[in-house]
Amino acid sequence: MSEMPARLAATPRVRHFVSRVLMVIGLALVVVFFGLPLLWLVTAPFDSVPTLAVSWPEWTLSSFAAIGENRYAVGSFVNSAIIGVGTCAVVLVLGAFASYALSRVRIPGRDGLLYALLLLSSIVTGTAAMVPTFQLVNLLGLIDTHLAVVLVISGGTLPTVIFILKDFMDSIPKSYEESARLYGARPWQILRDVVVPISRPGLAFVAVWTLVQVWGNFLVPYLLIRRTEQQPAAVLMYTFYTESGQADLRLLSAFALIFSIPIIVMYFLVNRRYGFRFHGGIKS
Amino acid sequence: MAPALALIGLFLVFPALWTIYLGMTDYRLTGLQAVDPSFVGLDNYGRILGDPAFWRSLRLTLVFVLVSGIIGQSLLGFAIAWALRRLTGWLKSLIETLVLAAWVIPASVSSFLWIALLDRRGGTLNEILGTEGTAWLIEHPMAAIIIFNVWVGTAFSMLLFSSALAAVPPSQLESARMAGAGGWQQLRDVVIPNIRGHILTNTLLITLWTFNTFTPYLVTAGGPNGASEILAVYIYNTAIPGGQLGVGAAISLIMLLINLVIALGYLRVGRARQAKPADATAAETAGGVVKPS
Numbered sequence: 001m002s003e004m005p006a007r008l009a010a011t012p013r014v015r016h017f018v019s020r021v022l023m024v025i026g027l028a029l030v031v032v033f034f035g036l037p038l039l040w041l042v043t044a045p046f047d048s049v050p051t052l053a054v055s056w057p058e059w060t061l062s063s064f065a066a067i068g069e070n071r072y073a074v075g076s077f078v079n080s081a082i083i084g085v086g087t088c089a090v091v092l093v094l095g096a097f098a099s100y101a102l103s104r105v106r107i108p109g110r111d112g113l114l115y116a117l118l119l120l121s122s123i124v125t126g127t128a129a130m131v132p133t134f135q136l137v138n139l140l141g142l143i144d145t146h147l148a149v150v151l152v153i154s155g156g157t158l159p160t161v162i163f164i165l166k167d168f169m170d171s172i173p174k175s176y177e178e179s180a181r182l183y184g185a186r187p188w189q190i191l192r193d194v195v196v197p198i199s200r201p202g203l204a205f206v207a208v209w210t211l212v213q214v215w216g217n218f219l220v221p222y223l224l225i226r227r228t229e230q231q232p233a234a235v236l237m238y239t240f241y242t243e244s245g246q247a248d249l250r251l252l253s254a255f256a257l258i259f260s261i262p263i264i265v266m267y268f269l270v271n272r273r274y275g276f277r278f279h280g281g282i283k284s
Numbered sequence: 285m286a287p288a289l290a291l292i293g294l295f296l297v298f299p300a301l302w303t304i305y306l307g308m309t310d311y312r313l314t315g316l317q318a319v320d321p322s323f324v325g326l327d328n329y330g331r332i333l334g335d336p337a338f339w340r341s342l343r344l345t346l347v348f349v350l351v352s353g354i355i356g357q358s359l360l361g362f363a364i365a366w367a368l369r370r371l372t373g374w375l376k377s378l379i380e381t382l383v384l385a386a387w388v389i390p391a392s393v394s395s396f397l398w399i400a401l402l403d404r405r406g407g408t409l410n411e412i413l414g415t416e417g418t419a420w421l422i423e424h425p426m427a428a429i430i431i432f433n434v435w436v437g438t439a440f441s442m443l444l445f446s447s448a449l450a451a452v453p454p455s456q457l458e459s460a461r462m463a464g465a466g467g468w469q470q471l472r473d474v475v476i477p478n479i480r481g482h483i484l485t486n487t488l489l490i491t492l493w494t495f496n497t498f499t500p501y502l503v504t505a506g507g508p509n510g511a512s513e514i515l516a517v518y519i520y521n522t523a524i525p526g527g528q529l530g531v532g533a534a535i536s537l538i539m540l541l542i543n544l545v546i547a548l549g550y551l552r553v554g555r556a557r558q559a560k561p562a563d564a565t566a567a568e569t570a571g572g573v574v575k576p577s
Contacts (some may be wrong), residue, residue: 098288132299155295216390
């Protein structure tokens with residue numbers, strides 16, 4: 001009888017201790033689960049003889065020379081850059097005009113249109129629409145061109161971009177434009193001298209967001225570009241480990257690291273500036 | 285505005301509508317039907333619905349979405365957010381950085397990282413477990429892509445739930461604690477009711493994205509023998525290497541319709557929640573408009 005109260009008193013402390021231990025074990029497992037695959041990416045490129053397994057490297061930078069030795073590697077980064085910058089340009093210019101117009105002009109059903117487009121872009125994903133997209137590009141004679149990839153990705157991301165930019169455009173006070181107009185500014189001057197400077201944070205965000213989307217995009221270029229010289233890094237990376245039997249791990253590891261760094265840098269840059277507000281939007 | 289709408293129209297609206305027509309032709313990538321396809325009506329659908337490979341793919345997709353998305357990503361993301369909510373310092377930033385890094389590195393890199401990890405001969409996993417020679421990707425392809433997808437996608441749930449948890453009124457938690465509620469009881473009676481809207485949003489978005497992801501193709505390509513051929517991969521394999529564009533378009537339409545149902549569900553939830561606008565965060569609005577590539 002006399003033992004009971006003592007045990008009751010001890011229970012919360014024991015339970016607290018047990019839950020602490022369980023939490024530490026759980027967090028350790030999380031670190032291992034997420035960290036283990038990533039370890040290879042940071043060790044293998046610096047190992048003189050990289051293997052598939054993670055191991056402490058014999059430090060060297062010689063693997064990075066393998067990128068220069070490969071016929072397509074450097075070119076694929078150029079291709080990725082062309083596609084990325086091209087998509088950025090298309091999306092920024094068209095998105096800025098469209099969102100400005102949507103924000104200023106009163107058309108009946110404007111919001112409805114915007115939501116319909118958004119809904120559509122979340123339904124008609126690259127995966128679900130790959131057959132008609134392929135067929136369309138085929139008919140246009142644009143297979144194996146960067147333009148095709150730029151246009152297809154732009155079409156898919158524009159609704160999101162307009163949605164984000166319209167928020168920024170809405171926040172520009174109309175009085176700024178009105179006073180500019182009073183002083184005789186032309187519409188394009190208002191756009192250039194008033195709207196663009198004020199919405200610059202929004203434009204910058206959209207630019208980075210688009211680059212992140214495009215840089216890692218695999219399916220669209222995989223579907224539309226067959227010639228190796230034209231392929232962006234995302235597709236070439238895949239060819240490295242699926243074709244030609246024995247994969248060259250020196251090339252593969254160094255290439256993977258260089259390919260990943262820009263996106264990680266851009267991501268953490270945006271993360272620092274905008275925080276979670278846009279996390280949902282930043283990565284596909 | 286017009287050029288933007290034209291581009292959206294050509295590369296987003298038109299493909300969706302065209303899928304309906306293409307799905308009723310015997311279009312092929314090569315051969316006679318590539319030049320002169322004929323209208324076959326609903327034949328493709330009859331063929332698909334009678335094809336066991338389609339049903340297997342649909343079943344695999346269901347398992348994939350349920351286990352890797354709804355259960356795996358959501359629960360793990362919530363658990364991490366819950367564990368990290370009062371933690372500060374290096375451990376918190378280490379975990380957040382790792383989970384985020386898994387999310388942001390390009391798909392073709394992350395899939396190779398997993399191929400290397402699970403490799404039969406030199407893979408790290410076999411070395412750690414001492415199971416030299418186990419070909420995980422051949423023996424357990426579905427388990428492999430499910431775990432892979434949890435690894436890739438947990439970050440979103442973690443981020444969404446940590447912002448949701450931060451918004452739970454501390455006073456309510458405090459009074460629950462005063463009333464003697466333990467961790468589980470606080471979770472059940474205070475936290476979950478408070479973030480119910482976030483849970484719904486998260487579940488619907490994760491469902492949509494997991495259903496549409498093509499990334500598992502990079503790990504197993506649907507193999508061996510279609511054992512991990514989820515719907516997205518099934519469409520690709522049928523239409524492009526298989527050359528049957530018409531049949532591929534017909535399956536695409538089925539996929540589009542499923543997407544529509546999920547998206548309408550999301551919209552419904554969104555509308556119900558607009559009655560309480562304080563709940564909806566910008567994150568969700570932004571999150572709601574993204575799609576997996």
